[in-house]
Amino acid sequence: MNRRSIIKSGGLLAAASLLTPAMKSAAAPAAKRKPALTVAHITDVHICAEENAPERFIKCLAAVKKQGVDFILNGGDSIMDASYDNVPREQVTKLWGIWDRCIETIRPFEVHSCLGNHDMWWKAPSKEDNMYGKPYVVKRLNIPARYYSFTKKGWHFIILDGNNEHISLDAEQFSWLENDLQQLAPGTPTLVMSHFPILGVTPTLVGGGHSDHVKLKNLFYKHKDKVKICLSGHNHLSDNAVYNGIRYCCNGAMSGFWWGAGDKDSAGKGYYFETPPGYAILRLYEDGQVENEYIPHDY
Structure with a gap:
């Protein structure tokens, strides 16, 4: 498989620009305070049978x-790919079976997931097929809906579905998001997760960001007392940016170079450009402060 083509097929532009991964957040760590929550952000697992990926995952x-x-927050693209035209039903079923077996190893840990663009099987025989599109992925990931929210220990979590026209929120979802933020008490610290970057450095390098980023930025500014951090994946690059006091973190990819060794642009084994495979650990504090640490792995 031409792994670079996976990124291109998601609407990204090939890029050879340089990026130094933000391995740790720019925020000064709170001095020996205990966080209200410690959360893992894994994204772009792209699980497959090849490359010994299940054992490594x-x-x-x-x-x-x-x-x-x-x-754990799972940022999408959980399986290698169901979205290509030539992927048969048996392959989709096999990939989700591998995903299930891997996730079973960490039960009873909660995993809150969002939909990635490679998770949906659009080439089912018909839209009435029970494996067609988003509802099947929602079921396989054991999540309540394609977008949803929940609250734990004072922090609010919003999970978005950007898998719509031009990478955006559909009108129904945006209205829901406006209402969800409006209903929160003032100052409620909130984390937003989408598969695709909303703002940041990586969309400038390789594309793939939300086309409605200005609309979302304006909404988040209206609720800047609440929205503290936005997480994403998709680009397989590590990025840490702050705008209007809100942190935007694209946290690399668990699979790195899709579990492969890399190519001529890889800075190391398994790297996508300069970003190694990895995951992020977030420490969320009662006062809304956030630490986002990207942790490379060499499995």
Whole structure:
């Protein structure tokens, strides 16, 4: 498989620009305070049978557990790919079966997921097929809906679905997001996760960001007392940017170069450009402060 083509097929532009991964957040760590929550952000696992990926992913999950996390946020592209025209039903079923077996190794840890562009099987025989599109992925990921929110220990979490025209929120979802933020008490610290970057450096380098980023930025500014951090994946690059006091973190990819060794532009084995495979650990404090640490792995 031409792994670089996976990024291109997601609407990104090939790029050879330089990027130094932001391995740790720019925010000064709170001095020995205990966070309200410690959360892992894994994204772009792209699980497959090849490259010994299942065994390697299981080792990554074991390492995540050792970080003492309360739960895991999964940023999408959980399976290698169901979205290409030539992917048969048996392959989609096989990939989700591998995903299930890997995730079972960390039960009873909670995993809150969003939809990635490679997770949906659009080439089912008909739209009435029970494996067609988003509802099947929602079921396989055991999430309540394609977009949803929940609250834990004072922090609010919003999970978005950017898998719509031009990478954006549909009108129904945007209205829901406006209402969800409006209903929160003033000052409620909030984390937003989308598969695709909303703002940041990586969309400038390789594309793939939300086309409605200005609309979202304006909404988040209206609720700047609440929205503290936006997480993404998709671009397989590590990026840490701050705008209007809100942190935007694209946290690399668990699979790095799709579990492969890399290519001529890879800075190291398994790297996508200068970003190694890895995951992020977030420490969320009662006062809304956030630490986002990107942790490379060599499994």
